[in-house]
Amino acid sequence: GQNIDQPTEMTATEGAIVQINCTYQTSGFNGLFWYQQHAGEAPTFLSYNVLDGLEEKGRFSSFLSRSKGYSYLLLKELQMKDSASYLCAVRVYNTDKLIFGTGTRLQVFP
């Protein structure tokens, strides 16, 4: 079966750093994606990890440990516009299908 877990909600202060965790148990694995989604809008791509380690892209970084079935998204220098839902998605092995986690709603306060 497929099971992808994320915290439901998180809050943080403008300028701070926040880490959003994602754990997964899937029947196969072919990469992990992070997407940002503002309310009522389509998800936008943030990062992709297929090998273990950290991928850095500006203020956002994503980490993957395949042996632990674990990933996190790290957001630095938080801005008010970062208030959104963050979706973790695992690509099923040998397909292009994405299985999404429950999503984490992040609220950034001044």
Added chain:
Amino acid sequence: GAVVSQHPSRVICKSGTSVKIECRSLDFQATTMFWYRQFPKKSLMLMATSNEGSKATYEQGVEKDKFLINHASLTLSTLTVTSAHPEDSSFYICSAKYTGNEQFFGPGTRLTVL
């Protein structure tokens, strides 16, 4: 580049009617398109995978006769919700993919069935 559009963005219909939603890749040819639905404050649930010229592959629990998918060309896929009922009210999002890893998402269609 890699823009995906959906039409309409919002639709309200009466119970029992059918609604068609279009998904277009505007600046690339999509080898595969995907259809998702999303309930309020919930994550995306994959409904079906669509390849041009072939029948869509539906996820478990999704009725293929209820949600008709037609992938007419490399830039267009349509989802028709047949005999819509209030429980079909949801946010429907498509995505498209060509080479590479990323899926590009459309802006979504909010369906309300009265």
